[in-house]
Amino acid sequence: MLLNVVAVAFGVGLWQVLASAGVEGLPGPASVAQRGWQLLANGTLEGDILASLRRVLIGFALGSLLAVPVGFLMGWYPWARGLLEPYVQFFRAVPPLALIPMAIVLLGIGETPKIFVIFLAAFLSSVVAAYQGVVDVDRTLIDAARVLGASDWEIFRRVVVPAASPFILVGMRIGLGSAWGTLVAAELIAAQEGLGFRMQQAELYYDLPTIFVSLIAIGTLGLLMDRLLQRVERRITRWQERR
Amino acid sequence: MTSTPTHGHTAPLGRTSAAKISFQQVSRVYPVQDGDFTALDRVSLDIGDGEFVTVVGPSGCGKSTLLGLAAGLVQPTGGQVLFEGEPVTGPGPERGVIFQQYALFPWLTVRGNVEFGLKLARLPAAERRSRAQRAIDLVGLGDFADALPKTLSGGMRQRCAIARAYAVDPHVLLMDEPFGALDALTRVELQEELLATWDRERRTVLFVTHDVDEAVYLAGRVVVMASRPGRIHRVVDVDLPYPRTEEVRLSPEFAAVRNEVWHAVHHQPGPAAR
Numbered sequence: 001m002l003l004n005v006v007a008v009a010f011g012v013g014l015w016q017v018l019a020s021a022g023v024e025g026l027p028g029p030a031s032v033a034q035r036g037w038q039l040l041a042n043g044t045l046e047g048d049i050l051a052s053l054r055r056v057l058i059g060f061a062l063g064s065l066l067a068v069p070v071g072f073l074m075g076w077y078p079w080a081r082g083l084l085e086p087y088v089q090f091f092r093a094v095p096p097l098a099l100i101p102m103a104i105v106l107l108g109i110g111e112t113p114k115i116f117v118i119f120l121a122a123f124l125s126s127v128v129a130a131y132q133g134v135v136d137v138d139r140t141l142i143d144a145a146r147v148l149g150a151s152d153w154e155i156f157r158r159v160v161v162p163a164a165s166p167f168i169l170v171g172m173r174i175g176l177g178s179a180w181g182t183l184v185a186a187e188l189i190a191a192q193e194g195l196g197f198r199m200q201q202a203e204l205y206y207d208l209p210t211i212f213v214s215l216i217a218i219g220t221l222g223l224l225m226d227r228l229l230q231r232v233e234r235r236i237t238r239w240q241e242r243r
Numbered sequence: 244m245t246s247t248p249t250h251g252h253t254a255p256l257g258r259t260s261a262a263k264i265s266f267q268q269v270s271r272v273y274p275v276q277d278g279d280f281t282a283l284d285r286v287s288l289d290i291g292d293g294e295f296v297t298v299v300g301p302s303g304c305g306k307s308t309l310l311g312l313a314a315g316l317v318q319p320t321g322g323q324v325l326f327e328g329e330p331v332t333g334p335g336p337e338r339g340v341i342f343q344q345y346a347l348f349p350w351l352t353v354r355g356n357v358e359f360g361l362k363l364a365r366l367p368a369a370e371r372r373s374r375a376q377r378a379i380d381l382v383g384l385g386d387f388a389d390a391l392p393k394t395l396s397g398g399m400r401q402r403c404a405i406a407r408a409y410a411v412d413p414h415v416l417l418m419d420e421p422f423g424a425l426d427a428l429t430r431v432e433l434q435e436e437l438l439a440t441w442d443r444e445r446r447t448v449l450f451v452t453h454d455v456d457e458a459v460y461l462a463g464r465v466v467v468m469a470s471r472p473g474r475i476h477r478v479v480d481v482d483l484p485y486p487r488t489e490e491v492r493l494s495p496e497f498a499a500v501r502n503e504v505w506h507a508v509h510h511q512p513g514p515a516a517r
Contacts (some may be wrong), residue, residue: 149360
């Protein structure tokens with residue numbers, strides 16, 4: 001923790017030195033902080049953050065919600081795996097951003113195409129993890145449940161779901177990361193507000209301080225969301241033996 | 244001390260009605276890359292109500308397959324397995340199984356594990372709790388009822404698995420090398436406890452092990468198996484009194500039976516002519 005603080009302080013210091021040494025156009029920490037304050041005071045930054053968070057949370061929630069049943073189907077039933085796997089693998093090979101032109105043409109320029117692309121990014125990371133989690137469930141645990149009288153449904157509910165939950169949560173963390181990355185990029189292409197949009201606007205006016213403020217906000221929020229999900233994960237999977 | 248060796252199809256089918264578990268000409272063949280692997284070849288064996296039977300043999304002799312068949316986790320490719328006179332078609336709570344790897348649900352506490360089968364049986368919460376508590380106390384885990392498996396030693400984990408099996412009050416216990424992964428002292432401790440409970444309840448036990456001493460010490464009858472194909476080599480009756488005390492364990496009579504079983508396990512005929 002102390003080392004973390006030292007590292008951050010050193011980074012800001014270095015930034016200050018570079019800026020005052022006169023690197024072309026580079027704003028110093030002070031002017032970025034000032035711009036950040038301005039944007040906060042007039043509500044722009046909050047508005048952008050809310051717009052971005054709303055998109056990412058809706059897309060992420062829908063994506064991981066759908067990923068769990070689909071991943072379980074694929075892990076449990078060979079026929080479901082056979083039917084779904086080609087599509088999952090294909091879309092995993094396509095960067096979500098590459099779908100934006102198609103999404104805009106098909107879904108218009110409102111919120112829907114952005115949420116759709118984020119949804120897809122979150123879904124694809126989570127679905128593979130859920131599927132892997134089901135495939136990896138210890139056979140003897142399933143046998144143990146069967147000899148105690150468990151039906152297929154009860155095995156699913158009481159054994160497969162909890163046994164696969166650590167995998168699913170890891171998948172969700174990866175999904176959240178890629179959803180966040182996709183979101184910002186999607187906003188760069190087409191949006192009326194949001195952190196990505198703000199940077200895009202600032203670029204037009206060579207407004208580097210605003211770009212820096214947005215970058216810092218994007219990084220901080222991404223980090224916070226990841227830590228939050230990590231907390232949840234730790235809590236839910238406390239029973240796991242960790243090496 | 245020795246009953247007649249049982250050779251596949253020449254074996255008498257015997258007292259079907261009286262037997263708790265009856266293997267009748269049971270075979271299990273697994274398809275492998277080049278042909279078939281015969282894990283069990285026409286095995287016949289009757290286990291009477293209240294008996295304690297151990298199965299011992301070299302690895303690959305099909306002893307775990309035999310247990311899996313009785314549990315209903317493995318289906319025969321030939322012959323049939325009867326439990327209380329009815330053909331076994333799948334697993335059921337009247338046949339409790341103890342696995343070598345404990346197979347505890349790691350996300351449940353000791354109590355949660357023990358209550359698992361009772362929940363499936365849809366028992367009311369109060370009765371579930373009291374029955375689980377009794378089983379937990381029986382195996383001496385009273386102080387660890389709310390502990391997660393990861394905090395328990397191997398011996399305690401197996402105790403928990405045994406309590407989980409006892410809780411649903413099965414008619415027979417099927418134990419698949421249950422003490423194989425434990426250290427020698429813990430193993431003896433659990434053997435004593437298992438025997439004490441068996442002596443009180445006389446619940447039928449089929450117990451698979453690779454340890455000759457353990458097989459003889461626990462059993463009224465030791466089934467020695469041979470491999471390639473898996474089959475019954477000899478059945479040795481153990482005419483030693485219960486309760487089995489340290490005195491029995493160290494007696495010359497015990498040593499004599501152990502030597503006999505040891506010989507049967509370690510000096511086996513080659514692959515049987517088919």
